[in-house]
Amino acid sequence: MKKHNFYAGPSILSEYTIKNTAAAVENFAGTGLSILEVSHRSKEFVAVSDEARALIKELLDVPTGYEVVFLGGGASLQFCMVPFNLLNKKASYLDTGTWASNAIKEAKFFGNVEVVASSKDSNYSFIPKNFTVSPDSDYFHFTTNNTIFGTEMRYDPEVGCPLVADMSSDIFSRPIDVSKYDVIYAGAQKNLAPAGVTLAIVREGALGNVERPIPTMLDYRTHIKKESMFNTPPVLPIFAALQTLRWYKELGGVAALEKINLEKAAILYDEIDRNKLFKGTAAVEDRSIMNVCFVMNEEYQELEAEFNSFASAAGMVGIKGHRSVGGFRASIYNAMPKSSVEALVATMKEFEKLH
Numbered sequence: 261m262k263k264h265n266f267y268a269g270p271s272i273l274s275e276y277t278i279k280n281t282a283a284a285v286e287n288f289a290g291t292g293l294s295i296l297e298v299s300h301r302s303k304e305f306v307a308v309s310d311e312a313r314a315l316i317k318e319l320l321d322v323p324t325g326y327e328v329v330f331l332g333g334g335a336s337l338q339f340c341m342v343p344f345n346l347l348n349k350k351a352s353y354l355d356t357g358t359w360a361s362n363a364i365k366e367a368k369f370f371g372n373v374e375v376v377a378s379s380k381d382s383n384y385s386f387i388p389k390n391f392t393v394s395p396d397s398d399y400f401h402f403t404t405n406n407t408i409f410g411t412e413m414r415y416d417p418e419v420g421c422p423l424v425a426d427m428s429s430d431i432f433s434r435p436i437d438v439s440k441y442d443v444i445y446a447g448a449q450k451n452l453a454p455a456g457v458t459l460a461i462v463r464e465g466a467l468g469n470v471e472r473p474i475p476t477m478l479d480y481r482t483h484i485k486k487e488s489m490f491n492t493p494p495v496l497p498i499f500a501a502l503q504t505l506r507w508y509k510e511l512g513g514v515a516a517l518e519k520i521n522l523e524k525a526a527i528l529y530d531e532i533d534r535n536k537l538f539k540g541t542a543a544v545e546d547r548s549i550m551n552v553c554f555v556m557n558e559e560y561q562e563l564e565a566e567f568n569s570f571a572s573a574a575g576m577v578g579i580k581g582h583r584s585v586g587g588f589r590a591s592i593y594n595a596m597p598k599s600s601v602e603a604l605v606a607t608m609k610e611f612e613k614l615h
Contacts, residue, residue: 264600266590267578268407268551269429270449274595276510277453277503284499295499300492308502309488315505319514322438322461329480330488330498331458335428335447338458339363342401342424342443343370344478348470352376352397352421356413357384357406358584359426367401370472376400383584384409386543393419399442399466405430407450408582410542410553410589416440422466430550431459432508433594434518442466443480450550451594453501456494508594517594524592524601525549531605535612537563541585555587560615567611574607 265272281295288295289304298305313328322328331337339362343351347370355361355378367373374397377388384406393400401424405412414434416423422442431446438444442463449455462480476482482490511517529547532538532554541553556564564587571579571588581587592601 261575262603263575263577264603265577266592266596266600266604268450268582268589268591269447270455271578271591271593272595273454273500274504274507276507277500277595280503281496281500285496288499295496298495300489300495305495305499306489308499309493312498312502312505313488315502315509316459316461319432319505319508320436320438320461325465326438326461326463327484329460329462329483330493330501331460331483332456332494334455334458335359335426335445336362338426338443338445338460339366340369341478341480342399342445343367344472344474345470345480346399346424346442346466347371347373348398350374350394350397352393352400352419354378354388354391354400354402355380356387356403356411357409359406359408359428360401360403363401363403363426371398379411384411385541387411387413387546393421395420397421399424401425405548405550407548407551407591408584408589410540410548410551410585411546412548412550413546414549422463429593430548432514432517433521433550435514448497448501450591452504453497455497457497457501459501504595520598521549521592521594524596524598525552527598527601527605528552528590528592531608535608536560537567537612537615538588538608541587550591550593552590552592553581553585553587554590555581555585563611563615570611571604571607574603574610576604576607579604 284295316328350372352374353364377391399422400419403426407429416437423440424443428447429450444461446459448457537560538554579588581589
């Protein structure tokens with residue numbers, strides 16, 4: 261039976277990425293060595309890192325004055341690395357979910373943090389609107405896609421100060437105006453590569469302006485200067501990231517991916533809205549095209565466990581919702597084929613017929 265991988269992260273990778281990475285595990289670039297054992301300073305791997313960073317710049321149209329670095333520690337380390345490097349007096353944050361809340365908590369160690377708005381009282385079921393950001397903020401931080409709650413900001417806000425964004429779960433899913441940002445960061449394990457590497461796009465002019473000393477490993481300038489080779493990088497995830505980036509380019513780039521993603525999300529949301537058994541949990545105008553969260557309608561709540569078992573038996577993997585929301589979550593990242601979304605919809609329709 262074909263398995264359809266809806267895990268939220270680590271999550272589905274393209275067949276292209278898996279096939280090429282598996283081959284490199286046996287023999288990397290004709291070296292006779294595995295990618296698992298090759299030196300990160302070998303000319304073969306340096307070429308991988310250079311090409312991956314160049315492709316990121318190409319796919320996201322990164323302007324002059326920005327650098328791309330590969331880091332460790334996941335997006336969670338960025339929660340403190342961003343304010344360490346950028347927060348001099350005050351920063352503004354938008355609270356839209358668990359990861360945004362965690363970022364706020366870390367930033368408060370470094371200076372004044374103004375939470376401009378929050379949807380916590382509504383269990384983060386929507387993105388706050390019409391908030392005001394102080395123009396004297398060093399930056400405005402927001403999480404573009406909230407994996408747990410299924411909401412997404414699919415635009416680059418105009419707030420009167422530089423932007424910083426956690427794009428871990430929707431980077432490469434839509435075009436971005438990078439010039440509006442001081443830092444964009446993303447853990448790889450949703451739209452890029454296996455867990456273990458973090459991508460950061462950094463405006464060099466934003467660095468060196470804080471008064472505090474910064475530990476070497478937590479200073480973006482360290483990693484920019486050493487081209488992500490200050491210490492041993494996560495070689496395998498970076499190689500896998502390169503395969504994903506090559507695949508994205510073959511598909512037609514980020515604009516083409518956005519079109520595909522919108523189509524996939526519409527197929528699933530249309531079924532949720534039509535099916536008598538289910539309802540979405542996020543405000544319609546803020547629905548994520550990466551993480552689709554839904555629950556049983558009130559009169560059918562007793563069927564939740566039964567549907568979970570029914571869907572699992574049909575090959576649907578990882579659709580159980582996060583405990584903060586309950587119900588179900590279908591993560592339909594860039595690598596998710598439309599056929600898998602259609603298979604989930606067919607399963608939902610079949611279950612409806614039984615009840």
